[in-house]
Amino acid sequence: MARIEFKGVSKTYPDGTRAIVDLDLVVEDGELLCLLGPSGCGKSSTIRVLAGLETFSDGMILADNNRIDHLPPQARDCAMIFENYALYPHLTAFENIAMPLRARRLPASEIKARVTKIAGILRMEHLMGRRPSRLSGGEKQRVGIGRALVREPAMFLMDEPLGHLEAYLRVELRAEIRKLQERLGITTIYVTHDQEEAAAIADRIVVMSAGRLQQVGSFLDLFDRPVNRFVAEFVGEPPMVFLPVERTNADSIAVKGVRIPISEPLRAALRATQDRELILGIRPNDFSLGPPVRDHLNGTVTLVQPQGDHAIVAVSTPAGPATAIVPSDRRPAPGATVGLTFAGERLHLFDSAARALNKGEGGG
Ligand SMILES: Nc1ncnc2c1ncn2[C@@H]1O[C@H](COP(=O)(O)OP(=O)(O)O)[C@@H](O)[C@H]1O
Ligand SMILES: [Mg+2]
Known part of the structure; x- marks a missing residue:
């Protein structure tokens, strides 16, 4: 051996x-x-x-x-x-x-x-x-x-x-x-x-x-x-969604002006960098879709693919395309306007060189 x-x-x-x-x-x-x-x-x-x-x-x-x-x-x-x-x-x-x-x-x-x-x-x-x-x-x-x-x-x-x-x-x-x-x-x-x-x-x-x-x-x-x-996108199906973010503060971020709550390890990682061209990564499982809310990130459903107990939902948002996995019985109809919410503790941030900010820090 x-x-x-x-x-x-x-x-x-x-x-x-x-x-x-x-x-x-x-x-x-x-x-x-x-x-x-x-x-x-x-x-x-x-x-x-x-x-x-x-x-x-x-x-x-x-x-x-x-x-x-x-x-x-x-x-x-x-x-x-x-x-x-x-x-x-x-x-x-x-x-x-x-x-x-x-x-x-x-x-x-x-x-x-x-x-x-x-x-x-x-x-x-x-x-x-x-x-x-x-x-x-x-x-x-x-x-x-x-x-x-x-x-x-x-x-x-x-x-x-x-x-x-x-x-x-x-x-x-x-x-x-x-x-x-x-x-x-x-x-x-x-x-x-x-x-x-x-x-x-x-x-x-x-x-x-x-x-x-x-x-x-x-x-x-x-x-x-x-x-x-690369790893974030290659591993996991459907692939991770990437949306550009703005830094609103030393340790807070927003997508198209909508503040996104993030976990403390991610805030600490954010404070440690001056980089301003950051990308938010979200797994399709870490979105939820609900009714649209004013001043939140909303989007239009472009495609719904039923997969049995869950459905893969493509949403077009002002920040870019997103994919969510939702239970089949709560899937929206194509064309519907939906509000997106993120699981703050499961988010990923990448710097302008595509490196993860929260490397080795758990899911976010
Ligand atoms: N005999 C060869 N001569 C020139 N380039 C090669 C040869 N074999 C593989 N390559 C190139 O080397 C790279 C890696 O190939 P390979 O190891 O076969 O990749 P994989 O197995 O991951 O598909 C590719 O760009 C491929 O085109
Ligand atoms: Mg091969």
Whole structure:
């Protein structure tokens, strides 16, 4: 098993694309860490340099405090799994999984025991005699995952392994991946652009943008205490709403002349900066909509999307567009004029460089 450390790692492709910029990151022994970010942010490059499939320009990579970046890929003992995992078509599922163990010439009894254990955890004992042509997409991916895991590598690197599967299969299989990873205790980096998937399986999540690590933490850390606007907007669905604010005083703010109550930690953060170009961030859950009130922030409902027990309501306000989540039975009609109120203790403020003012201070 291994504790992985990236120290100042940068990767620039020959055409000048900076895929990884000065990455410092520790993946703890036995941890499942998700790399989360939009397409092109450097997730695949990060695990490919770790696996030794790409060279990098600067920095070092360590496993249990020993440098591994000069080692060839085979010596790094990473098992990789991609979105499309090729199986041997002429071999049964059992033999596909057993392949890496046969290559190592393990005794047949041990191979049988290990394949059976993996098949059991992935609930596919009944499929072991089938060839890939008789397996569904989800079953094939399970076999691929089983084959990558059976040799119990030092680390497990998964690059959007469930990307092409149907939604219900993704949900089922990610739970199984998590179970298997916990059972085997293998350090795992799991790449995804899907925040729900990351939230469901990760011990910690790394948010990346344009090759740079933005923030590392649990899903709730990222959701409640985003360090900057990128993380605030990328994590949480529907995204956080941003409205420009005026400073009315050293420690008070207003949106279009309407004073917004804020919590004491946020007031303290406000007093500590001279910045005047501030942006207020509000989660759609932290709005309430009521009847319009004179001298309050009012808006016009532009779209109502029912989602079962709640509805997502888009409102056009003089300060900009806003999104609120309201209980279905209290949703307004499109075209209605509504008054917006904010949960003062849950607000976020960002400075003109897009950094959170109340970094690490709780939700607001
Ligand atoms: N072989 C390559 N040559 C040049 N640029 C590349 C290559 N592979 C990836 N890139 C670029 O590097 C950046 C990061 O890519 P990648 O790591 O694949 O991101 P992600 O996996 O997050 O989508 C992107 O701008 C991508 O276009
Ligand atoms: Mg990728």
